[in-house]
Amino acid sequence: MTITQPMRRLLLTLALTLVLTPGLASASTVDAVLGSEGELFQVFQGNYGDLFPDGTEAQPDHSVLALDITWPSQVTERLLVPGTEGMAVEMSPSLTLERSSGAIFIVWEATRTIHSELYIVGRSNEEWSEVLEFSGSPFTTKSNPRLAPTHERSFVTNDDGELEEHLQTILHLTWWDEQGEVGRVLYVPLIVGKSGFVAVAPISLGEFLDEDLPPASTSPLSTLLGSPFIQEGSDNSHVLIAYLDPSSGRLVTLSTRFSSASLDALADEARAQVIIIGGQVQTREQLAQGVHAAVASVSYLDSALAEYLGQQAESAVLAAPPEATLTTIAQEARAQVIIIGSRVRSALSNTTGEARAQVIIIGDSHPGLDHGRSIAIEMINSREVPDLPEAAIARLLLSPDGHTMIVAWQQNSSVEYVESDGEGWTEQRSLALGADFTAEQAFAILRRRIDS
Numbered sequence: 001m002t003i004t005q006p007m008r009r010l011l012l013t014l015a016l017t018l019v020l021t022p023g024l025a026s027a028s029t030v031d032a033v034l035g036s037e038g039e040l041f042q043v044f045q046g047n048y049g050d051l052f053p054d055g056t057e058a059q060p061d062h063s064v065l066a067l068d069i070t071w072p073s074q075v076t077e078r079l080l081v082p083g084t085e086g087m088a089v090e091m092s093p094s095l096t097l098e099r100s101s102g103a104i105f106i107v108w109e110a111t112r113t114i115h116s117e118l119y120i121v122g123r124s125n126e127e128w129s130e131v132l133e134f135s136g137s138p139f140t141t142k143s144n145p146r147l148a149p150t151h152e153r154s155f156v157t158n159d160d161g162e163l164e165e166h167l168q169t170i171l172h173l174t175w176w177d178e179q180g181e182v183g184r185v186l187y188v189p190l191i192v193g194k195s196g197f198v199a200v201a202p203i204s205l206g207e208f209l210d211e212d213l214p215p216a217s218t219s220p221l222s223t224l225l226g227s228p229f230i231q232e233g234s235d236n237s238h239v240l241i242a243y244l245d246p247s248s249g250r251l252v253t254l255s256t257r258f259s260s261a262s263l264d265a266l267a268d269e270a271r272a273q274v275i276i277i278g279g280q281v282q283t284r285e286q287l288a289q290g291v292h293a294a295v296a297s298v299s300y301l302d303s304a305l306a307e308y309l310g311q312q313a314e315s316a317v318l319a320a321p322p323e324a325t326l327t328t329i330a331q332e333a334r335a336q337v338i339i340i341g342s343r344v345r346s347a348l349s350n351t352t353g354e355a356r357a358q359v360i361i362i363g364d365s366h367p368g369l370d371h372g373r374s375i376a377i378e379m380i381n382s383r384e385v386p387d388l389p390e391a392a393i394a395r396l397l398l399s400p401d402g403h404t405m406i407v408a409w410q411q412n413s414s415v416e417y418v419e420s421d422g423e424g425w426t427e428q429r430s431l432a433l434g435a436d437f438t439a440e441q442a443f444a445i446l447r448r449r450i451d452s
Helices: 005-020 261-278 284-296 303-319 326-346 439-451
Strands: 028-034 040-047 063-070 076-080 089-098 103-111 116-124 132-134 141-157 163-179 182-193 196-199 229-232 238-244 250-258 359-362 373-384 395-398 405-411 414-420 429-432
Touching: 028 089, 040 089, 063 089, 063 103, 089 141, 089 163, 103 141, 103 163, 116 141, 116 163, 141 229, 141 238, 141 250, 163 238, 182 238, 182 250, 229 395, 238 395, 261 284, 261 303, 261 326, 284 303, 284 326, 303 326, 326 373, 395 439, 405 439, 414 439, 429 439
Parallel strands: none
Antiparallel strands: 028 040, 040 063, 063 076, 089 103, 103 116, 116 132, 141 163, 163 182, 182 196, 229 238, 238 250, 250 373, 359 373, 395 405, 405 414, 414 429
16 A cells, blocks of 8 residues: 555554554554565564564564565564664565565665654575665655665676676665655665665655656646655666656656666766867867767677767767867766667667766765766656546556556455556546455556556
């Protein structure tokens, strides 16, 4: 169930009441995922005494999270989620599975006062990771946190001179951040390393929307506001984020990817070459041709891809305004290599047309990073919110390329849904529920439909 801001305030009041009144709370399942070995992971929230009647790790009336692992043999193991033993009230826990490693990750919101923090912990090979506290601004309410994993594949030479495949897990975290009546969707990529999580400063996704985004013609559905949605994209290197933009009242879909090390290196080469060649030539055309040749000649990328990206760097140099400085031109050339390179590698979208310089550079000053990296964020589309019942608890479903969207909700004895391939929506459609056809089965059918 998606927790909206009005619901969240009500639940927080109730949760604080229950913490202060022992024995009133009972455990409830919040989220579940299926593991790579057929095990079922379920996260519960409730009082410690209810979840662990014989436990001694926390006070019986403390709010905690518990993880149940049910194996194919039907044996179930219950574990206390680290970091939830204290006095804080835990809310909105969400589970995600990183398929390549089999690791699971849990993110949740913890509240001690009217403000809140986010916490993340992972579990792999029967061991918990360190708990990451992600506070951001201490004066905001952080709700509905969600994670989606990707991984970066690279090859390293071992001591025997052989190439070994290395997978680097990246968790993409998004949540609704609110101060007073002003809210926004924030995003952070988290690199999962041997020594824990490496996080960067939060990124406000509203900064990457088109400036001329048309306002919605109708009032947005309140149950979607404050509930960002995230999922893996068409490959395992980017994620899709959809949310209701509070400024325009439109449903926006973005793609974000952590660029590969080789693409970053090429982008840095393009930027450096603009500065070097720019001091040696007389005309913009000579500069563009020199940068094209330098990028196309790199040896660590496929030659056809390097040539294509060399052409894009040349175009970026030529398209810069006459008054642009070499530094500005260099930054634009670098951004174009990242954006276009990401598109080509994933077939995310058409590679023609102008790509906005929506690239954030993570410098080497971040602890845990041995070199600078980049994040490419691209707006895929926006559309008006469909006309839904005000009380509908809506689920968003996205196609792997991010262009098609289904909005579905349960209404009495049916699951209702509308679908959009662009601006408009289909008429409301219905899947009748019964003893042999549950709501979850209906949602699963819609999931398969949009994935096909």
